[in-house]
Amino acid sequence: MSENTTEKKRILIVDDEPDILNLTTKFLELGNYETLTSSNGKEAMKIIEQKYDQIDLVLLDIMMPGRSGYSVLEEIKTTDKYKDITVVLFTVKSFNEDIQKGKRLGADYYITKPFSGKELLKKINEILNN
Numbered sequence: 008m009s010e011n012t013t014e015k016k017r018i019l020i021v022d023d024e025p026d027i028l029n030l031t032t033k034f035l036e037l038g039n040y041e042t043l044t045s046s047n048g049k050e051a052m053k054i055i056e057q058k059y060d061q062i063d064l065v066l067l068d069i070m071m072p073g074r075s076g077y078s079v080l081e082e083i084k085t086t087d088k089y090k091d092i093t094v095v096l097f098t099v100k101s102f103n104e105d106i107q108k109g110k111r112l113g114a115d116y117y118i119t120k121p122f123s124g125k126e127l128l129k130k131i132n133e134i135l136n137n
């Protein structure tokens with residue numbers, strides 16, 4: 008069988024900053040990933056409920072109005088059918104406590120803001136090809 012486009016890995020990007028969503032989506036699509044986006048935690052959780060078996064990775068901002076990334080992370084990692092989804096947290100460089108808390112809640116990897124699209128794609132490629 009030949010490969011087809013349905014084999015693309017799918018990434019859910021969750022961030023309340025439109026510029027981050029746009030940049031991230033653009034680079035991941037250039038890298039041949041399929042993307043889903045959400046600007047808030049509540050909606051992100053709804054997408055996960057519906058599509059958890061089709062999502063390979065969630066890129067998750069921590070600070071968002073309403074439901075935080077921590078809360079979404081905690082629900083993913085404490086729910087049997089979601090917990091195998093790889094979660095990559097967006098963190099701010101100087102906020103070491105973000106990383107500590109994310110680690111406790113089960114985050115798999117971190118990407119530090121600010122980042123370039125190239126760096127992001129390189130890191131995601133490393134994670135998903137492991």
Ligand SMILES: [Mg+2]
Binds near residue numbers: 022023068069071
């Ligand atoms: Mg934010």
